[in-house]
Amino acid sequence: MTTNALSQKKKSNTVLIQPSKGWVGLRLRDLWEYRELVYFLTWRDIKVRYKQSVLGIMWAVINPFMTMVVYTIFFGTLAKIPSDGVPYPIFSYTALLPWILFSSALSVASRSMVSSGNMISKIYFPRMIVPLASVMSSVVDFFIAFIILIGMMLFYNITPTIAMLWLPLLILLALISALGVGFWFSALMVRYRDVGYLMPFVTELWKFITPVVYPASMIPEKWRLLYALNPMTGVVEGFRYALLGTSQSLSLPMMLVSSGIAILVLVSGLFYFRRMEKQFADMI
Amino acid sequence: MGNLAIRVDDIGKQYNIFKENQYMTLREKIVEVVKSPVKTLLNPTGSEKFWALRHVSFQLDHGQVLGVIGKNGAGKSTLLKILSRVVEPSEGMAEIHGRVGSLLEVGTGFHPELTGRENIFLNGAVLGMKRTEIERKFDEIVAFSEIEKFIDTPVKRYSSGMYMRLAFAVSAHLEPEILVVDEVLAVGDAEFQRKCLGKMSDVASEGRTVIFVSHNMSAIQRLTHECIILDKGSMVMRAPTAKAVDYYLTNDLSSSGERIYTTEEIPSSAHPFKPVAVRVKNKAGCTTDSLLSVEPLTIEVEYELETDITGLRVGIYLMTSQGDYIFTSFDTDDPEKFQSHGVRKAGRYISQCTIPPDTFNEGRFMVGINASSYRIKRYFADERAINFNINPISAPGMHWVEIRHGPIRPRLDWRIEEIH
Missing domain, CATH: 3.40.50.300 (P-loop containing nucleotide triphosphate hydrolases)
Structure with a gap:
């Protein structure tokens, strides 16, 4: 009986190795099997990031806070950009949180495949884990920076409403967007290192087509659905709606367009990534 | 079963070998991309398959x-x-x-x-x-x-x-x-x-x-x-x-066991000595880098003299893979040979020595070469000319699965006596 059970077990462990052509399945079940590796790589990235910095985890706060101060001076006070009726500091900080989550997750995810080149050429594991873990590691910074936001809400006397319950979904949407684009960029970067030079430029431009420093209500009504094709529009305006209850322009169709695009980018990114996967070890 | x-x-695996044109300037590269963008994109480095x-x-x-x-x-x-x-x-x-x-x-x-x-x-x-x-x-x-x-x-x-x-x-x-x-x-x-x-x-x-x-x-x-x-x-x-x-x-499937010197590798100070090659050969005379410890091995240095040299000696250093010296030996170590080869005429030579069996322990060894006239001039030296690998098949003590310390593994004549 024991031998029988053993051979049964072995059968289930059979792996077939052969060349794959073109588009291949996603094999998400493999990802589940390697969930502990996702955890360890995420944990490594977090641990290493602050290991040799004097201020350590404080950087997660300094970056969005100082950016908020600069934006408030230049865009809020000098350029007098409207802020949907809330004080400009909290208006911009609420947007900066998801924006920085997205942009930092995107930048580490895009670089992730190239920077783990050594591991990829020596050990097998589902490659999707690499960008996935780097996106996850960015979440910690977000929550630390979030504490400041709570302080600012108290300071400005803003009472959260029931709409706050949307936050988890909005965070997820930001992560899905970063992961989707991250899959595309990380796979492309293995082949074309130029993508690395393009990245800062892309994120900088992307920030200006996202309502971070200005409200989405500045965009004419008829263009708003087109504007929502950028998934981060939905995320950032969603954040303002959920926390400040002020977004004058956010509509359900906009939210649906943003979410739809984010999912589309994620799925296409996954397939593209899987298609390129077999060449990674050869090219890195 | x-x-x-x-x-x-x-099973088979094909790779691309990337060939890079070292002498292409940035301007030429840009011109190439502009002239044939499709070709450059599909095949960015100009590769060949093997x-x-x-x-x-x-x-x-x-x-x-x-x-x-x-x-x-x-x-x-x-x-x-x-x-x-x-x-x-x-x-x-x-x-x-x-x-x-x-x-x-x-x-x-x-x-x-x-x-x-x-x-x-x-x-x-x-x-x-x-x-x-x-x-x-x-x-x-x-x-x-x-x-x-x-x-x-x-x-x-x-x-x-x-x-x-x-x-x-x-x-x-x-x-x-x-x-x-x-x-x-x-x-x-x-x-x-x-x-x-x-x-x-x-x-x-x-x-x-x-x-x-x-x-x-x-x-x-x-x-x-x-x-x-x-x-x-x-x-x-x-x-x-x-x-x-x-x-x-x-069957000579192991690495070459030969080191050939190209003109660029020879410093001008070596003149008139010109190294050609260093080789390691097994008992059968085949050039190889994998040898048996129980067989003799031959090391030879081939060189050319562009003019006559007085008092020349050509020799080898043997070192462990960590670079520790094991011994040094020259072709005119024997005084009689030194007398008879007082002046070496211009021409092509091979200096060759045979190392007796049961000398080396298993592992990798390095050979350095040196050509000099004692107290006059060192023409050429290469501390890491070539290396070879020794396999201790049927060497003394091989019936024990263990690593023997030390670079040499002589076959010693042990006597075991009971004493009363």
């Missing part, structure tokens, strides 16, 4: 230990990478029954900033161990690595020896059904290698299925029962280890 672990069927491995087929049952031998570039690593799913084959297929653990390198995923403890968990997870499994084996891993005191120190502060020990310790505690190992024993000091080898033979004797690649014929002989030989990407033969190793060593 029906106890198949691995079946490899006509087969690193082709038409390889074999089967392996559970519990068997298979060695893979072949010189550099024969396709050994490619085969292991395919079996461990790091790269995908270009043709053919392989079937693997059971969980595969691959050790293509020790310490994969180690991060210098993390401590020994953290790296054990990280590396374990990268190798496919479950967290509970790592926790269970943690103490054993630490004990094996002998770095208890430094377990909470970042590994960037470790000596390279400590680092290797820790890395191997994690790998050694991997317990897959099928283990694929590449040349991991080639690193570290002798003590560490002995420990690795011991651990590896434990694994092999536990009835685990192992595929083991090595250049080290004595390790291959200790660990495997059967070997396949690869040459230029093809499988040459599969045979019991003794036969395969013999074939490998005698």
